[in-house]
Amino acid sequence: MARLTRIFFVIPLLIVAAFMGPAVCADRLDGNIIQLTIEDAIGPATDDYIERELESANEQKAELVVIRIDTPGGLDTAMRGIVKNITNSSVPVVSYVAPTGARAASAGTFILYASHIAAMAPGTNLGAATPVQIGGFPQPTAPDKKGVKNRENNRDKEKDRNDKPETIASDDAMKNKAINDAVAYIRGLAELHGRNQDWAEKAVREAASLPASDALKLNVIDIIATSMADLLKQVEGREVKVQGEKRTLHTTGRVVQKIEPDWRSRLLSVITNPNIAYILMLIGIYGLIFELSNPGAIVPGTIGAISLLLALYSFQMLPINYAGMALILLGVALMVGEAFEPSFGVLGIGGVISFVFGSIILLDTGIPGFGIDISVIITFAATSAMIFIFIIGMAIKARRRPVVSGLEELTGGTAIVVTDFEHKGTVSIHSENWNAISNVPLHEGQWAKVIGVKGLTLEVEPLDKTTEESEP
Known part of the structure; x- marks a missing residue:
């Protein structure tokens, strides 16, 4: 009888534990520390990765998000997307430049300034945040103490400016517009978290850089940490302002959940690589041309259509130069024209020249990791010339010959x-x-x-x- 009583007593406890177990586990998941990673150049894939993981961290009510940074910079649109996600996050974000030897250059500096806490490992650096446009423009001359250019060192430039006043004025206006916009942007981020605004402006106007030790002294960053454990120890009990509200961080005993880019981010990173996007575009063009010249082949048209759609998606996310795109298409058209109407090489040579120049300026951003490699351009220019001028030309000539069998x-x-x-x-x-x-x-x-x-x-x-x- 006593044994039966114990069984009836234990069964309700097991049922309660079964229902309470998931709730306990869910509570344990809340309050974790999420660690993300930004490596190499910042592009659309990085923006997508940070956006999705910050949304997930907000849903999980994480205690803190730590973004480890090691980047030479990246695209302005991607950087601004990441900054917007950080500033609108309900979870505090720590940007941590690590490991030793890492850097947060250009776009990385903006992300560091946007974060609720900015940290660096010893032997790291940040800065060189001058914006670069498509086609690039010269770095601004460093101002003197009064903020005025040294005219004695620029007499030759002044003479050229007098010779071509409209062109130079236009170039200067575009350059100043981009720089002033970036200055206002980074000063606003510095003001948001009480960091050094003057040096932030200097990083944009003069492409200035700082090592971690000097950055701490000048109030550019908040912490120098030798490791992730050291960072979390220093962050413990620190008060930050998140969406206008003060919050005290509690990191002791928290689980650090490291989240690397998933297959979607890696795939997006591959197809938004300028070299891959360029190759996909050419495969798409070749596939459609072969399908139109041989109706019913199906395979070239299918592969070409898929490749062209992927390339267009990639270019929609990349800062392409439409003049470069037009020159590439003109080059292909001229080489096809040479195959159909032999002109002793005039159309073919013109097509190759147009193709090469269009490829060079298609993604001339001046940003590391966001340009088309010259070896890829030369390879595809030579291949295109061979395909359109020789192979298709021979096929067309063979088609025009009289049938000799059947x-x-x-x-x-x-x-x-x-x-x-x-x-x-x-x-x-x-x-x-x-x-x-x-x-x-x-x-x-x-x-x-x-x-x-x-x-x-x-x-x-x-x-x-x-x-x-x-x-x-």
């Missing part, structure tokens, strides 16, 4: 009438007798021209000569 070869040939007939009869061609039909009467020994083939019957019409006339 029933089609009979069309246009000359036959001899074997016996007289008015509508149906027999003719001899290539030492073979064939049934023939004609709309006019034909006589034995008369020459006839084959104008068509219907099954095993030839359609013929008379020629104005006889076998006797054809003999020497």
